Amino acid sequence: MTTTTKIETRYPDCDRMGIVHHAVYPVWYEMARMDFFSELGFSFEDMNKLGVNPAMVDLHLQYKAPATYPQTLYITVRGGEYAPKKLELLYETKTEDGTVINTCRSFHIWTGPDNRSYNLEENLPEIYSKIRAACE
Amino acid sequence: MTTTTKIETRYPDCDRMGIVHHAVYPVWYEMARMDFFSELGFSFEDMNKLGVNPAMVDLHLQYKAPATYPQTLYITVRGGEYAPKKLELLYETKTEDGTVINTCRSFHIWTGPDNRSYNLEENLPEIYSKIRAACE
Amino acid sequence: MTTTTKIETRYPDCDRMGIVHHAVYPVWYEMARMDFFSELGFSFEDMNKLGVNPAMVDLHLQYKAPATYPQTLYITVRGGEYAPKKLELLYETKTEDGTVINTCRSFHIWTGPDNRSYNLEENLPEIYSKIRAACE
Amino acid sequence: MTTTTKIETRYPDCDRMGIVHHAVYPVWYEMARMDFFSELGFSFEDMNKLGVNPAMVDLHLQYKAPATYPQTLYITVRGGEYAPKKLELLYETKTEDGTVINTCRSFHIWTGPDNRSYNLEENLPEIYSKIRAACE
Numbered sequence: 001m002t003t004t005t006k007i008e009t010r011y012p013d014c015d016r017m018g019i020v021h022h023a024v025y026p027v028w029y030e031m032a033r034m035d036f037f038s039e040l041g042f043s044f045e046d047m048n049k050l051g052v053n054p055a056m057v058d059l060h061l062q063y064k065a066p067a068t069y070p071q072t073l074y075i076t077v078r079g080g081e082y083a084p085k086k087l088e089l090l091y092e093t094k095t096e097d098g099t100v101i102n103t104c105r106s107f108h109i110w111t112g113p114d115n116r117s118y119n120l121e122e123n124l125p126e127i128y129s130k131i132r133a134a135c136e
Numbered sequence: 137m138t139t140t141t142k143i144e145t146r147y148p149d150c151d152r153m154g155i156v157h158h159a160v161y162p163v164w165y166e167m168a169r170m171d172f173f174s175e176l177g178f179s180f181e182d183m184n185k186l187g188v189n190p191a192m193v194d195l196h197l198q199y200k201a202p203a204t205y206p207q208t209l210y211i212t213v214r215g216g217e218y219a220p221k222k223l224e225l226l227y228e229t230k231t232e233d234g235t236v237i238n239t240c241r242s243f244h245i246w247t248g249p250d251n252r253s254y255n256l257e258e259n260l261p262e263i264y265s266k267i268r269a270a271c272e
Numbered sequence: 273m274t275t276t277t278k279i280e281t282r283y284p285d286c287d288r289m290g291i292v293h294h295a296v297y298p299v300w301y302e303m304a305r306m307d308f309f310s311e312l313g314f315s316f317e318d319m320n321k322l323g324v325n326p327a328m329v330d331l332h333l334q335y336k337a338p339a340t341y342p343q344t345l346y347i348t349v350r351g352g353e354y355a356p357k358k359l360e361l362l363y364e365t366k367t368e369d370g371t372v373i374n375t376c377r378s379f380h381i382w383t384g385p386d387n388r389s390y391n392l393e394e395n396l397p398e399i400y401s402k403i404r405a406a407c408e
Numbered sequence: 409m410t411t412t413t414k415i416e417t418r419y420p421d422c423d424r425m426g427i428v429h430h431a432v433y434p435v436w437y438e439m440a441r442m443d444f445f446s447e448l449g450f451s452f453e454d455m456n457k458l459g460v461n462p463a464m465v466d467l468h469l470q471y472k473a474p475a476t477y478p479q480t481l482y483i484t485v486r487g488g489e490y491a492p493k494k495l496e497l498l499y500e501t502k503t504e505d506g507t508v509i510n511t512c513r514s515f516h517i518w519t520g521p522d523n524r525s526y527n528l529e530e531n532l533p534e535i536y537s538k539i540r541a542a543c544e
Contacts, residue, residue, distance in 0.1 A: 010299065010302075010303060011152075011302055011303075011306065012151055012157045012159060012299060012302070014151065014152045015147065015148055015150065015151075015152070016150045016151070016153075016154040016205070017152075017461070018152040021148045022434060022464045022467060023148060023431060023434035023435045023438070026431035026434065027282065027284060027431045030282075030283055030284070030430075031282060034283065034342075044283070044341075045342070055471075056430045056471050057470065057471050057472075058468075058471070059468070059471070060466075060467070060468045060469075061466070061467045061468075062465065062466050063464050063466070063467070069152070069316075070316060070317070146435065146438075146439060147439075147442065147452070148435060148438070153325070158298060158302075158328045158331060159295060159298035159299045159302070162295035162298065163295045163418065166294075166295070166419055166420070167419075170419065180419070180477075180478060189289070191335075192294045192335050193334065193335050193336075194332075194333070194334050194335070195294060195333045195335070196330075196331070196332045196333075197330070197331045197332075198329065198330050199327075199329050199330070199331070200329075205452075206442075206452060206453070283423065284429045284431060286423065286424045287419065287420055287422065287423075287424070288419075288422045288423070288424060288425075288426040288477070289424075290424040293420045295420060341424070
């Protein structure tokens with residue numbers, strides 16, 4: 001499963017050099033990640049109701065080319081490594097002509113209502129099998 | 137009572153014209169407001185414990201001159217009109233040489249633990265008298 | 273002329289109380305303003321080429337009800353007072369069921385390539401007549 | 409050489425879970441990086457005058473514990489690998505009691521006035537020797 005999120009850059013995303021500031025990408029990747037989880041059948045509202053959260057533990061970005069304003073971009077997300085308590089996601093940001101300008105890998109630990117590590121396979125087996133299906 | 141908060145501009149505060157973006161000022165005024173409440177003896181932690189919040193209902197900014205990066209600025213805050221359920225605050229942002237570059241007026245309704253309007257004079261008379269003293 | 277801009281709130285727009293932080297609205301109003309100018313026939317790219325800019329001098333927001341994440345909002349923009357060197361814009365943010373949650377008024381001075389006040393009627397009469405038409 | 413930058417968290421840095429949002433850290437690391445370069449003798453103003461820029465090509469963050477508001481944090485920066493055209497920097501964010509809550513590694517390519525790769529050793533040998541000294 002791969003999802004695609006359309007991004008329209010915003011004026012204040014650009015710094016004084018006229019290019020999108022590097023701290024904007026994590027916000028975009030979060031939006032794309034939310035779309036991925038919704039498509040998978042485990043939306044933010046679902047997580048919120050259950051008190052379950054994919055806590056960010058590792059975020060790795062590679063800046064390959066600049067973006068500017070105004071510009072339309074597309075972010076693809078796909079699942080990477082997964083286990084009952086953790087999940088890796090892989091991202092690409094592309095321009096309209098398909099040039100990759102940024103790539104990202106995020107790594108998450110599932111946390112439960114007590115804010116501690118949470119075994120998704122044991123506690124939410126249906127959702128865990130959706131993740132398994134999405135990552136294969 | 138007038139408080140002064142020192143602000144160091146940050147690189148991404150500036151837009152592609154090299155000047156601080158207009159949406160950054162409300163964030164600075166909030167920082168200055170927090171300092172004003174701390175100095176007055178009613179800090180964010182105090183409010184948080186009590187579930188009391190000065191909800192923003194009206195914010196009016198005037199942009200008189202641009203700021204840039206790097207630059208040191210000073211924001212002064214003083215109390216305006218007050219009543220048991222509401223409060224007005226008045227702000228000025230100045231450069232190091234005292235030039236006023238921005239002014240602001242914010243208007244707040246006190247809300248209580250139930251997120252509804254809250255009478256500070258009745259519920260927290262000691263704090264209300266501190267506000268009265270600070271505003272006169 | 274009235275334009276409508278669709279906004280999808282983002283996760284980090286919300287503060288720890290779970291409501292959209294008040295400093296996010298100016299960014300949304302700027303997006304809506306850009307759409308208004310594009311629709312009028314004077315896009316950001318046009319302004320950029322000419323070195324003309326509607327510099328923000330006054331911004332007045334009224335917070336009527338909170339927004340949250342995820343939520344879809346609609347911002348309408350219409351012209352207010354106008355003159356050869358200045359422009360007022362009026363905004364409303366509504367929920368999907370039409371409830372107004374925020375209103376705004378911004379006031380702009382046109383600046384030219386030298387960053388000084390700019391007479392739009394004299395320098396760009398075609399664009400000035402578009403603004404006149406849009407504001408009436 | 410190791411520099412330390414003091415950070416006071418801001419209210420809107422926290423998300424609805426009451427913890428600092430993960431996209432805030434890159435902004436803090438940029439502030440800490442600017443302090444590192446200033447201390448080294450190659451400030452942002454110097455770079456700006458020369459048209460030289462440490463373009464971000466790779467950013468890797470590790471989230472070890474949450475931060476909240478209000479909280480005082482300290483970010484240390486030290487040099488990593490370096491070469492005439494590139495530079496690695498290493499960061500740690502600590503609480504007041506010394507607990508590491510976040511670590512980061514950024515990797516930069518030096519760009520010159522034409523926005524292309526720039527050989528610092530050839531073009532600015534004095535600054536390059538300062539970097540060499542700071543990284544050893």
